[in-house]
Amino acid sequence: MASNLEKLPKEKFAPAILDSSKSEEINKPSLSFWQDAWMRVRKNKAAVVSLVVMVLLIIMAFLGPLISGREYDTQNVAHANLPPKIPGLENVSWLPFDGEKKLPNGNVINPYEQKKVDEYYWFGTDPLGRDLFTRLWKGTQVSLYIAFLAAIIDMIIGVAYGAISGYYGGRLDNVMQRITEVLIGIPTLVVVILMILVLEPGILSITIAMSITGWVGMSRVVRAQTLKLREQEFVLASKTLGNSDGRIIFKHLLPNLAGVIIINTMFTIPNAIFFEAFLSFIGLGLQAPNASLGTLIDEGYKVLRLHPHEMIIPAIVISVIMVAFNMLADGLRDALDPKMRD
Amino acid sequence: MEKILEVKDLNISFHTFAGEVKAIRGVDFDLYKGETLAIVGESGSGKSVTTKSIMRLLPPGNSEIKGGQMLFNGKDLAKLSDKQMQKIRGKDISMIFQDPMTSLNPTIKIGKQIMEPIVRHQNMSKSAAKERAIELLRLVGIPQPEKRFEQYPHQFSGGMRQRVVIAIALACNPKVLIADEPTTALDVTIQAQILELMKDLQKKIDTSIIFITHDLGVVANVADRVAVMYGGKIVEIGTVDEIFYNPQHPYTWGLISSMPSLDAKDEELYAIPGTPPNLLHPPKGDAFAPRNQYAMQIDLEEQPPMFKVSDTHYAATWLLHPDAPKVEPPEAVKRRMRQFPAGKEVK
Amino acid sequence: MTRYLVKRILYMLVTLFVIASLTFFLMKLIPGTPFASANKLSPAQMAIMKAKYGLDEPVAVQYVKYLGNLVQGDLGIAFQFGNTPVSDLLANRIGPSIHLGLQAMIIGSIIGMILGVFAALRQNTWVDYSSTFLAVIGKAIPNFVFAGLLQFFVAVKLGWFPVLFWKGPEYTVLPTIALMMFPVAIAARFMRTEMIEILGSDYITLAKAKGASYFDIAFKHALRNALIPLVTVLGPLTASMMTGSLVVERIFAIPGIGEQFVKSISVNDYNVIMGTNLFFAALFVVIILIVDILYGVIDPRIRLAGGKK
Numbered sequence: 001m002a003s004n005l006e007k008l009p010k011e012k013f014a015p016a017i018l019d020s021s022k023s024e025e026i027n028k029p030s031l032s033f034w035q036d037a038w039m040r041v042r043k044n045k046a047a048v049v050s051l052v053v054m055v056l057l058i059i060m061a062f063l064g065p066l067i068s069g070r071e072y073d074t075q076n077v078a079h080a081n082l083p084p085k086i087p088g089l090e091n092v093s094w095l096p097f098d099g100e101k102k103l104p105n106g107n108v109i110n111p112y113e114q115k116k117v118d119e120y121y122w123f124g125t126d127p128l129g130r131d132l133f134t135r136l137w138k139g140t141q142v143s144l145y146i147a148f149l150a151a152i153i154d155m156i157i158g159v160a161y162g163a164i165s166g167y168y169g170g171r172l173d174n175v176m177q178r179i180t181e182v183l184i185g186i187p188t189l190v191v192v193i194l195m196i197l198v199l200e201p202g203i204l205s206i207t208i209a210m211s212i213t214g215w216v217g218m219s220r221v222v223r224a225q226t227l228k229l230r231e232q233e234f235v236l237a238s239k240t241l242g243n244s245d246g247r248i249i250f251k252h253l254l255p256n257l258a259g260v261i262i263i264n265t266m267f268t269i270p271n272a273i274f275f276e277a278f279l280s281f282i283g284l285g286l287q288a289p290n291a292s293l294g295t296l297i298d299e300g301y302k303v304l305r306l307h308p309h310e311m312i313i314p315a316i317v318i319s320v321i322m323v324a325f326n327m328l329a330d331g332l333r334d335a336l337d338p339k340m341r342d
Numbered sequence: 343m344e345k346i347l348e349v350k351d352l353n354i355s356f357h358t359f360a361g362e363v364k365a366i367r368g369v370d371f372d373l374y375k376g377e378t379l380a381i382v383g384e385s386g387s388g389k390s391v392t393t394k395s396i397m398r399l400l401p402p403g404n405s406e407i408k409g410g411q412m413l414f415n416g417k418d419l420a421k422l423s424d425k426q427m428q429k430i431r432g433k434d435i436s437m438i439f440q441d442p443m444t445s446l447n448p449t450i451k452i453g454k455q456i457m458e459p460i461v462r463h464q465n466m467s468k469s470a471a472k473e474r475a476i477e478l479l480r481l482v483g484i485p486q487p488e489k490r491f492e493q494y495p496h497q498f499s500g501g502m503r504q505r506v507v508i509a510i511a512l513a514c515n516p517k518v519l520i521a522d523e524p525t526t527a528l529d530v531t532i533q534a535q536i537l538e539l540m541k542d543l544q545k546k547i548d549t550s551i552i553f554i555t556h557d558l559g560v561v562a563n564v565a566d567r568v569a570v571m572y573g574g575k576i577v578e579i580g581t582v583d584e585i586f587y588n589p590q591h592p593y594t595w596g597l598i599s600s601m602p603s604l605d606a607k608d609e610e611l612y613a614i615p616g617t618p619p620n621l622l623h624p625p626k627g628d629a630f631a632p633r634n635q636y637a638m639q640i641d642l643e644e645q646p647p648m649f650k651v652s653d654t655h656y657a658a659t660w661l662l663h664p665d666a667p668k669v670e671p672p673e674a675v676k677r678r679m680r681q682f683p684a685g686k687e688v689k
Numbered sequence: 690m691t692r693y694l695v696k697r698i699l700y701m702l703v704t705l706f707v708i709a710s711l712t713f714f715l716m717k718l719i720p721g722t723p724f725a726s727a728n729k730l731s732p733a734q735m736a737i738m739k740a741k742y743g744l745d746e747p748v749a750v751q752y753v754k755y756l757g758n759l760v761q762g763d764l765g766i767a768f769q770f771g772n773t774p775v776s777d778l779l780a781n782r783i784g785p786s787i788h789l790g791l792q793a794m795i796i797g798s799i800i801g802m803i804l805g806v807f808a809a810l811r812q813n814t815w816v817d818y819s820s821t822f823l824a825v826i827g828k829a830i831p832n833f834v835f836a837g838l839l840q841f842f843v844a845v846k847l848g849w850f851p852v853l854f855w856k857g858p859e860y861t862v863l864p865t866i867a868l869m870m871f872p873v874a875i876a877a878r879f880m881r882t883e884m885i886e887i888l889g890s891d892y893i894t895l896a897k898a899k900g901a902s903y904f905d906i907a908f909k910h911a912l913r914n915a916l917i918p919l920v921t922v923l924g925p926l927t928a929s930m931m932t933g934s935l936v937v938e939r940i941f942a943i944p945g946i947g948e949q950f951v952k953s954i955s956v957n958d959y960n961v962i963m964g965t966n967l968f969f970a971a972l973f974v975v976i977i978l979i980v981d982i983l984y985g986v987i988d989p990r991i992r993l994a995g996g997k998k
Contacts (some may be wrong), residue, residue: 012640013665182704187928187973190708190966197962198715274831281833282935282951294833301837301940305845315834322829330825399897403813424903432900439898444891449914459899510899 037259040335047331050324057321061144064137073130073289084124084132084309096309123313126299135291136314142203142292143273143321146210150272151265153211158218159261165219166226167249177223180216188213192275196284203286206276214272218264225260229253259336266329270322277318293318346517346550347373347396352410354388354395363621365391367574368410370648373518378544378551380561380582382597383571386618389554392571393520395420396552397437398427414518433463436511440523442503446495452479452506453491459513478509481546482539501532505539512543519544520552525560537564558601562586567654570594573619573629580655587678589671590649590657592634599674612672628660636661636669697981701974708970712963713755717748764964767953775964779946785855786938786945790930793865797872798926802919804873805880810907812885820877827874832929833936836867840940853942864941871929875922883915920984927976931969 041047084096100110123132165176192209199205229235230253238248279285280294281301288295293314300311354366366388373379381389394400396412396419412419414435419427436459439445447455456475460466466474472491479487482505495503504524511519521540525533541564544551553564561568561582568585570578570593578591589595599612616633619625625632631641640660649662660666671679746754758765764775801824808820843863844852850863887893888911896910934947942948946965953961 008640008663008665010665012643013638013660013663013667015636015638015667181700182707186704186708186970187931189928189932190970190973193962193966194712194715197959198718270829277831278833278932278936282939283954297834297837301833304837304841308841311837311841315838319830319834322831323825326825326829397898399894428900428902430900431898437895437898439891439895441891445895447892447896447910447914449917450910458896458901458905462900462902507895510895 033259037332037335041331044331044334046327047335050327050331053320053324054328057140057317057324058144061137061140064140065134068131068134068137070131070134083307084313124307124309126310127303130289132296132310132313135296136293136317139291139293139296139314140317140321142286142290143276143318145203146206146272146276147269147325149207150210150214150268153214154218154265154268155261156215157211158215158264159222159257161215162219162222162224163226163249163253163257166223167230167245167253169227169230173223180219183213183216184220186213188275192279193284196279201279201284201287203290206279206285210272210275214268218261218268221260221264222257225257226253229256263329263333263336266325266332270325270329273318273321273325293321343374343377345372346375346414348411348413349373349392349396350411350413352392352395352412353408354391354400355406355408357404357406358622361622364408364624365574365621366395367621367624369571369574369576371569371576371579373550373552375517375550376544376548377566378553378564380553380555380565380568381571382555382558382561382568384556384618386621387571388574389556389571390522393437393522393552393554396518397431397435397520398422398424399437429463432459432511432516433514434516435518435520436514436516437520437522438504438507438511438524441527442500442507443527445507446498446503448495450494451491452493452495452498456491456506456510456513459510463514474513475509478513479506481512481543482506482509483535484509500528501535504528504532504536508536508539508543512547512549515547516549518552519549520554522554523556524553526555526557533560540564558586558597570597573624574621575629575658577630577659578655578657580651580657584652584655587681588651588655589675589678590651590655590662591630591659592636592661593630594657595671595675596633598678599672601674612674628658638666693985694982697978701978704974705971709756709759709967710752712967713752716959716963759967764967765960767958767961767964775960778949778961779964779968782944782946782949784945785943786934786947789861789864789868789937789943789945790934792861793868793933794872794926794930796865797869798876798919800869801873801876801878802880802916804877806884806907806912806915808877808881809884809888817881820881824874824877824881827870828878830870832867832871832933833940835870836864836937836940839863839867855941855943855945860941864937864943867940868930868933868937871933872926875926875929876919879919879922880915883918884911887911887914917984920980923980924973924977927973931973 083100100108123136126132126135161176161180165173191213192206195209195212196205199208235248235252238252243251276285276292277294277297280292281298283298286292286295296314297311297318300307300309300314304311349369349371352366352369353364356363356365369388369392371379381392383389391400395405395407396414398419407420410420414430419430422430446452453472453475456478457468457471460471460474461468464471476487476491479490484490484502484505490498495506498506508524524540525536528536537560540551543549551564553561555561565582567579567581569576570585570591572593578585578589578594580588585594586598589598593614596612596614600614614633619629619632625642626645627643628634628637628641628646631637634641638660646658646660646663648656648658650656651662661669670676762776764779767773767775767778770778804820804823808817811817840852840863844850851860854860888906893906893910896906901910931947934945935951936947937943938945938947939951946968949961950965953965
């Protein structure tokens with residue numbers, strides 16, 4: 001140890017010039033909560049793909065009915081049950097867009113030639129000869145409307161109810177919690193069916209039914225978080241400085257609740273989409289001639305053996321929507337709060 | 343004295359998204375039979391990582407022993423298989439953790455948790471193991487051990503739980519006991535009881551203890567020797583008297599000056615300026631240099647070797663080099679040095 | 690514990706009361722229900738209804754009568770089948786529904802648990818990824834889509850299993866698979882998160898420090914603790930079995946409650962719809978109660994703490 005140490009030049013032992021400010025320097029770029037969350041979401045490939053798919057679906061939902069040039073409810077019995085036929089893709093043999101149909105007995109027929117139809121129905125037609133391409137995107141619009149609605153209900157009623165109950169506490173909280181405890185015991189299915197029987201089946205009654213039950217889960221999560229946050233020092237500090245309750249709720253509590261609220265909303269959305277489609281499938285949802293993905297699947301299911309495309313196409317679209325929302329929700333949960341367990 | 347554990351040039355890295363974090367950068371120390379070695383240092387200095395690696399308890403996915411040896415009974419712990427290691431854990435080397443509230447399995451009865459290592463390592467029958475477990479409960483000072491044996495952790499207080507954890511650790515009379523901040527999570531009064539208990543039990547079963555803490559008061563109470571860690575390295579090691587009354591490393595000076603003492607009422611409590619080094623990009627020279635008011639040019643360029651102060655006392659600071667200028671340690675340290683029994687001079 | 694139980698049962702009764710009352714008053718609003726003009730009923734059926742609910746009397750009296758009938762388990766008559774009481778109809782049809790529901794829930798949860806545990810033990814390997822993928826698919830794809838396609842491809846096209854009806858064990862295979870996707874997904878996700886968290890906990894580190902084997906750590910220390918909170922998903926699973934039974938029974942023509950329910954919707958048989966709805970609500974509420982009690986029994990942490998939850 002000693003030998004080469006002796007040879008060190010003397011000047012090296014002069015006092016070092018230290019920049020004292022440097023020792024306190026933070027050498028990591030500071031990211032806001034949202035920048036950090038966005039970085040994490042971007043790293044999650046499934047979530048990014050889901051986001052892209054969702055944007056495409058939203059664009060198609062609104063653009064689709066326009067580019068097809070047909071109305072969703074125009075019936076043309078002469079053109080009933082046509083298989084999909086897309087110009088350009090009709091010659092690609094492995095794609096099912098050639099306007100031909102394989103019968104259960106194995107024979108291949110071309111209904112377009114048999115019925116002397118010159119037009120192209122991209123996704124075929126239903127038993128009433130309505131254009132499925134237009135109906136599909138109309139149905140997607142319904143699902144998106146439901147998604148939007150569920151999110152709004154969750155964010156307004158659920159968050160307000162939970163935050164008020166949690167923040168004010170005491171007797172008010174007690175009463176409000178007794179109410180939710182009764183509500184949470186009622187299965188959504190039961191309330192929705194009840195409401196839909198009273199009102200006429202349709203998008204309005206689904207909307208109202210969802211407003212009654214949809215927010216309970218969110219309110220519980222928000223209340224629990226608010227209770228936790230309320231006890232923390234920064235809220236006490238804000239109170240000590242004389243801030244009003246409203247200011248504390250909006251400036252201090254809501255930003256801290258944002259993560260939980262977003263995650264919860266993201267999980268509510270696919271549930272709502274499913275529920276509307278489910279109700280439409282069992283006949284309690286939208287009524288003819290309106291289209292939703294649920295009614296399309298219901299109508300398609302009835303002719304599944306003869307014309308499988310009439311069910312399979314809407315089934316694929318709703319599955320893609322559901323998977324995309326679920327994956328995005330998972331990605332957001334991991335990004336916003338890796339340890340969310342309430 | 344007989345060496346029971348030799349750690350030689352241990353290097354450990356963690357693989358993170360940001361890159362490789364060199365958490366341990368060449369740690370050397372020996373542990374002798376029957377002694378208590380305290381490892382002190384601030385959070386992130388590598389105390390816990392060192393001891394967890396001796397137990398091979400670091401997460402296998404993202405941690406890696408990059409080099410070095412950990413010799414126990416002539417076997418290198420770093421090279422043992424998982425199966426071989428399982429036979430050593432809890433039997434020859436055991437561990438006590440920081441938070442007794444979370445370190446017991448909430449759904450298994452206390453008695454069964456104590457019996458587990460006994461049954462596993464000593465091939466005892468269930469009834470013999472139960473007797474031994476009750477004896478252990480009595481040994482660590484838990485009243486009504488027969489009744490307590492059948493209870494669940496949530497029926498125990500924090501101090502009582504830590505006693506249970508100690509009982510589990512001592513169940514097979516281990517040769518080495520690693521205590522990772524065993525009193526940090528406890529009330530001050532309970533702390534003293536637990537420390538007394540550990541000292542008492544150490545005498546009874548003649549085990550060596552590695553005691554990790556950041557509390558110098560606890561160190562003075564329990565340790566025979568002290569290792570000071572900073573930035574993934576041991577910067578100073580010596581007997582407890584040498585470290586407290588004749589410290590050599592400016593970081594140790596800082597630690598000691600920041601300790602409140604009764605005889606320096608008027609002085610402002612000292613705080614070491616700056617923040618610990620970022621081990622993602624460890625500095626080229628002495629890791630402490632940026633926070634060191636005595637830093638020299640060489641501190642920024644080269645890492646200091648361990649300079650020998652006495653047979654038992656080593657410190658890694660260029661200030662001990664013959665060419666280095668003489669510096670005045672802080673007042674609090676000088677006051678302590680004057681009390682140093684051996685009367686050794688500061689170089 | 691007793692206080693907690695009493696409180697919980699009280700809540701259950703209030704919930705049931707609220708649902709029943711809500712049902713009654715909403716039904717009063719609907720034109721064409723037995724409680725209003727009842728234009729679909731035959732004179733004979735009308736007479737029974739009048740006797741039962743006192744349709745000529747004031748609403749308050751009707752309400753009391755209605756509640757009285759409910760307490761006795763009388764849900765009115767199903768007019769699509771003459772004068773068959775709804776309760777008899779439910780009793781006749783509950784067998785296949787319970788069979789299918791339990792079978793799907795039990796098999797699904799077990800498969801899901803196994804997937805979740807292995808995903809956690811082999812985190813970030815192909816086992817984990819495929820289990821997670823399956824969980825996303827199982828949770829995302831609507832059961833009526835899955836059931837319909839399963840029937841079409843596996844039963845109709847491949848002919849491996851019967852397409853319709855409920856006549857023997859082989860008839861239960863496809864409906865069970867269709868219904869168990871959700872339990873599989875939920876149990877797998879739940880077990881994975883739960884196991885990963887537990888495997889990183891201090892007491893698992895202590896178990897390792899004791900020298901416990903890999904097997905003991907995974908199955909003796911971690912699994913038990915992960916299983917306890919799994920009880921809490923029984924509630925949502927029951928709800929999903931109910932919604933699921935509606936579509937799966939309809940698609941596979943299974944003579945259960947769900948199939949009857951969907952049929953009744955299409956013929957507007959309000960008594961059956963209401964009766965089944967109340968039955969579902971009661972079943973759900975009771976299961977939630979059982980789950981809560983069960984949770985208290987198996988988790989020693991809350992066993993003695995009583996109503997702390």
